[in-house]
Amino acid sequence: MAKILHYLNQFFAGIGGEDKAGQQFLFLPKPLGPGVLLTDVLKNRDIEYGTVVCGDNYFHENEDAVLTKLGEVMTRFAPDLFIAGPAFHAGRYGIACAKTASFARERFGVPAITGLFEENPGTREIGRHVLVIQTGASTASMPSTLKRCADLAALILNDDRDGLEAFKEEFCLKIPRRFTVQADAPDSVRALDMLLAKLRGGAFESEIPRIQAAPHPIPAAIQDLSQARLAMVTEGGLVPMGNPDRLESSRGTKYFKYSIKERDDLKAGEFEAMHTGYDTSTVNADPDRLIPVDAMRRLEREGNFARLHDYYYVTTGTGAMPAKMQELGVGIAEEILASGVNGVVLTAT
């Protein structure tokens, strides 16, 4: 007997559409929606089927709580296989499928399958060893996807490794990602071998590729600075004394704004830097060295630009992952754009 646990959103579980996207997490000891079709295909096997359902909005607003509950179900139900979706091109659902499947695989070591269209943002959240069946953009590809899902489930449950490799090659999305693998020798040995090859003019392959960041749109120059409102942003972790919002001192996951209204400069003892990546003592002695309020006020008074924004924005960059910083950057940019700011001076430590 094999046990399968299947994650679905409110729509595919048959609960409702967007109006039911707030559906709380629930467990049902039976197949629903695509699961019913799957059990039809797998009907010659003895399978105990469970379904976990969560509304798309509920998942995103309560991710940690949902995963905690999913963990309880994983422990209690102890599935041999976890299936999420397929989500096709549905973004929120795709991310939820990626995260639940990765959670099952990484925390519980349970084989996990999902199905995504190649442009689904969920492809950015796929954990190592999670199998992602390539789907079309719409539910029109549901029948073929479920057939493949059943084939893949059978390969996993039969522990058919060669079949699995062939299936991955033919039907799974290729999402190039770098993970730790075992080389044939320690770094010190490989380094010297590579150096000798390089010195001989022989062939060698660098183990780390040089990857260019994707280009983004070029921000236009400010035409008339005298009419411009400017804001200051930093990743240097400057917060009011006592760090009231508990900004992390490394790998920031949040950003905050703090008022500089009616301040002509930032004084020691009123602000402090939370940042493990640099020696904060010099900034703490004069926070203008990171958020240059004194200089900007002087330039504002002299009419170089119209107005300094009432708040500065801050996060902590050290050790952070670029994707997270990009997310925070977008949040800050949207907020200050909405406040009518035309330009930003961003200081980085």
Add this chain to the structure above:
Amino acid sequence: MELELLDFHVNDIQWGEQSALVGRQLIVSLAEIQELIKDLTQNIKLTAQLARPGESKRIIHVLDTLMPIAKVADERRTFPGIDHPARLVGTGRTERLRNVLVTIAGSFPHAELMTPIEQPREGLIDMSGVGARYCHGSDSFHIVLTLEGEAALANLAFDQALRYIGVRVARYLAGVRKSGAAPDTKRICLDRIDGKLPKIVLIYQVQSQIPLVRTFYYGEEIAKTLPSFVHPNEFIDGAVVSGTYKSERKIPTSLHCANPFIEEMLKRHGREIDFLGVILSRGYNDSFEQKKKMGLWSARLARILGADGAVAMMEGTGNTTVDFMQTVKACEEEGIKTVAVLHEDNGARGYERPLVDHPREADAMISRGNRSEKLSLPPLDEVIGGTEIDLHLKAKHDPHKPLFFDPTIFFGAHCQMGASGFRAAYES
């Protein structure tokens, strides 16, 4: 310059009345150690425990590990300049316990007074299980000294005390009475090589910024210094000592003394390469201009030494990668072919750009694996060194519960991931 090096290997460690090495068993007298460091532990609570490879033990709050090394047959001391006036080392005779570590664990007395950069990072040593291959020291026998500084002690006094305790106990253990123990004896020197073997230097970039985040050379803090030539024998005798507590990224003192890169180059010296020695440089310079200059000077030194090629490795992460890459670039521009070794930060999901800085000249990279990939770490039976794991200042974790975290939680992870033969590679 020649050093006679006697390596003793143990296969067990036990407490006993008198410290001694009997055959391959190391007997350690706690009373003797307590007496030895009595003057250093006035305001420090000391707990001592043993840990052996394969045991279900997790050592937490590890601050440093030291290999027992001692000079014999003359009056000089290993770890020169730390707690005694320095004399030149790297010649004469050194005895060491090759697979034993003096492991200093514990907490600073006034963590609340530390600026963020001064705060130690959590460092675990797992003696078995998944984590064992990610941390330095799981294949060694440990005398773990857990130090808890009392309130009367300032952080910098604790920092100094733990270093003095470490070097003193390490010297003492290497010098214990030995019976029936046959060492491997090696003669270490860099003979002049005739012929056409390629001349190679090792570029060795350390982290040294401020007190609590520094590295010592003959007891002097390596800060604002120029790159220096250091003979491998000086490393073996403990001329370079760690004083940084950035656990996962640090090169522990035991790895300064017995560095796999230095050992590999010594092994191939005269056969495949002409090993010229080590260029000790410092990263984390304060500005781009300074970082660039450190690279230029390292390359200039390598050129003057006559190097054809260089292997470059570094301690740390983040902005110090720029210092490192400026060095690689400068070497290549001086015509010195270079291979550089680094960890990668590809993120938990594996799709982030691997390196902070990657200039075109760095075309021969060795990877130490993706240090931001999450690991599932079941608890081990016994916890040594403290009661709570610090998840890098963000949360506390009960060490008896399963832990889901990346390799940065492990002591000496960058070095050990490389030594374990880990690298990152594309997977689809």
Add this chain to the structure above:
Amino acid sequence: MLITCLPNVATQVGAYRIMTGNKFHYPVGNPELAPEDETKWRAQVLSAALKILQTPVESPTVFEK
């Protein structure tokens, strides 16, 4: 515009208007100067930053101070 001590890293991640800061411990600080001189110095740095905001660019560009 971005003031950073690591202009090469900023270029690689694709920032467009880049100015080299002083030290990464204090990108717009100059603690060796007396306080009033430091503020003057900083105003000059920020004045240059404002010019950069008004300058069209076509690729990641590191401006001279």
